[in-house]
Amino acid sequence: MSNLEKAENPAGLRRVAIEPVSRVEGHGKVTLLLDEQNRVHQVRLHIVEFRGFERFIQGRPYWEVPVMVQRLCGICPVSHHLAAAKALDVVVGADRLTPTAVKIRRLMHYGQILQSHALHFYHLSSPDLLFGFDADPAVRNVVGVLQAQPDLARQGILLRKFGQEVIRMTAGKRVHGTGAIPGGVNKSLSLAERDELRAAMPDVLRWAASGVDLVADLHARNHLVYDRFGTVRSNLLSLVGRDGSLELYDGVLRARDADGAILVDGVEASDYTRLLRENVRSWSYMKFPYLQSLGPDDGWYKVGPLARIQNCDFISTPLAEAARQAFRDRAGGAIVHAPLAFHWARLIELLHAAEVIDGMLDDPDLLGSNLTTAGPRRTQGVGIIEAPRGTLIHHYVVDSQDLVTLCNLIVSTTHNNQAMNEAIRQVAREYFDGREITEGLLNHIEVAIRAYDPCLSCATHALGKMPLQVELYDAQGQLLDRKVRDGEHLG
Numbered sequence: 001m002s003n004l005e006k007a008e009n010p011a012g013l014r015r016v017a018i019e020p021v022s023r024v025e026g027h028g029k030v031t032l033l034l035d036e037q038n039r040v041h042q043v044r045l046h047i048v049e050f051r052g053f054e055r056f057i058q059g060r061p062y063w064e065v066p067v068m069v070q071r072l073c074g075i076c077p078v079s080h081h082l083a084a085a086k087a088l089d090v091v092v093g094a095d096r097l098t099p100t101a102v103k104i105r106r107l108m109h110y111g112q113i114l115q116s117h118a119l120h121f122y123h124l125s126s127p128d129l130l131f132g133f134d135a136d137p138a139v140r141n142v143v144g145v146l147q148a149q150p151d152l153a154r155q156g157i158l159l160r161k162f163g164q165e166v167i168r169m170t171a172g173k174r175v176h177g178t179g180a181i182p183g184g185v186n187k188s189l190s191l192a193e194r195d196e197l198r199a200a201m202p203d204v205l206r207w208a209a210s211g212v213d214l215v216a217d218l219h220a221r222n223h224l225v226y227d228r229f230g231t232v233r234s235n236l237l238s239l240v241g242r243d244g245s246l247e248l249y250d251g252v253l254r255a256r257d258a259d260g261a262i263l264v265d266g267v268e269a270s271d272y273t274r275l276l277r278e279n280v281r282s283w284s285y286m287k288f289p290y291l292q293s294l295g296p297d298d299g300w301y302k303v304g305p306l307a308r309i310q311n312c313d314f315i316s317t318p319l320a321e322a323a324r325q326a327f328r329d330r331a332g333g334a335i336v337h338a339p340l341a342f343h344w345a346r347l348i349e350l351l352h353a354a355e356v357i358d359g360m361l362d363d364p365d366l367l368g369s370n371l372t373t374a375g376p377r378r379t380q381g382v383g384i385i386e387a388p389r390g391t392l393i394h395h396y397v398v399d400s401q402d403l404v405t406l407c408n409l410i411v412s413t414t415h416n417n418q419a420m421n422e423a424i425r426q427v428a429r430e431y432f433d434g435r436e437i438t439e440g441l442l443n444h445i446e447v448a449i450r451a452y453d454p455c456l457s458c459a460t461h462a463l464g465k466m467p468l469q470v471e472l473y474d475a476q477g478q479l480l481d482r483k484v485r486d487g488e489h490l491g
């Protein structure tokens with residue numbers, strides 16, 4: 001913590017800084033302000049990186065953008081790739097893609113959903129859920145899962161591998177591919193690729209279903225903790241199909257309030273600016289979106305799997321829909337706001353993605369050769385997609401020289417910004433006494449953040465041993481306690 005940070009404390013509150021947050025993609029820190037009775041007055045999640053993509057995309061030819069924006073992230077590049085391509089479809093006048101282009105993109109996207117959800121649950125979050133939040137960090141990591149439950153760890157690895165193979169076959173590479181272009185795609189599947197994916201489907205479906213069973217059992221056994229941990233009520237936002245179904249590639253925006261009543265429905269991608277606004281705060285590079293009709297204080301919301309499976313009316317694939325109904329039945333049909341329920345919802349979506357892929361593989365359009373289309377040019381376009389972490393918005397304006405003059409991106413983690421801040425505030429108030437900084441305490445705060453699967457940039461710390469420093473100061477700015485986790489131990 002800098003001297004400037006300590007000086008900016010007019011209320012005389014003590015500040016605790018947790019930096020960096022581990023086992024998430026990117027770099028962030030958490031600060032807590034405490035009074036003399038050790039009560040938590042404020043908790044903030046700070047995003048301390050400045051990426052600048054919205055600025056340096058300007059001046060580039062529009063056809064470069066779907067490849068460039070993938071560099072925002074090495075974990076979910078497909079989501080940015082497809083959202084940009086969808087926005088630029090509008091610019092090139094491709095109002096209706098060819099059947100092959102639409103289905104190749106959908107296959108690519110569901111491969112991305114599957115691999116990302118598998119990575120997050122099995123590699124990043126399962127150590128906390130399987131071993132407990134206070135477990136020895138030497139055990140509470142993906143290596144510990146491999147040693148304690150090798151079959152489970154193997155399933156997670158192979159599920160992610162399958163999703164990456166789907167991406168490779170549709171986008172050309174597992175990471176930062178080039179398959180989607182404005183107006184369509186540049187490749188289809190070969191017969192051999194299609195058959196290779198088909199051969200893997202029985203195992204993939206079985207593993208996906210067993211993952212849902214595992215996380216449902218974890219919730220049943222730990223519901224007293226899971227139901228209240230970091231729980232905050234909020235609105236929900238996501239795409240849904242025009243028939244109200246769970247829709248991850250294309251659809252219309254719907255928002256519900258914290259009790260489940262629909263606030264807005266059927267909002268087209270091009271009208272997102274009428275629905276949403278963004279707040280800026282001095283202590284974070286990440287913005288704070290909100291529903292314009294409710295204002296910044298009441299209009300913030302959650303996105304992602306937990307929002308999506310409760311915002312939709314049904315899931316179109318039978319196994320995932322049965323799992324969604326079981327999820328809802330457990331809560332008596334009420335809206336679930338507990339952050340740890342994100343994991344259950346995430347694995348329901350993983351199962352849905354596997355079912356969708358399985359259902360697509362017999363479609364001859366995947367092998368087609370009619371890949372692109374175009375029409376009258378336009379000056380701007382908006383593409384919205386449901387990335388693994390939540391709703392992702394790309395908006396571009398292009399001039400007569402084919403150069404991008406405006407780029408606006410609202411990424412999934414930005415939508416969840418206020419919800420994450422509120423969740424860690426709840427956790428800190430319950431688990432931090434203001435006196436002793438422990439590894440377990442730090443991990444409780446990080447568990448609340450990890451539940452949202454935040455993508456702070458493009459780095460993943462799967463072992464959970466990223467160096468971490470926490471300092472506790474009194475109201476006069478004197479250092480009272482300091483803990484450093486150097487990757488091997490807390491000292």
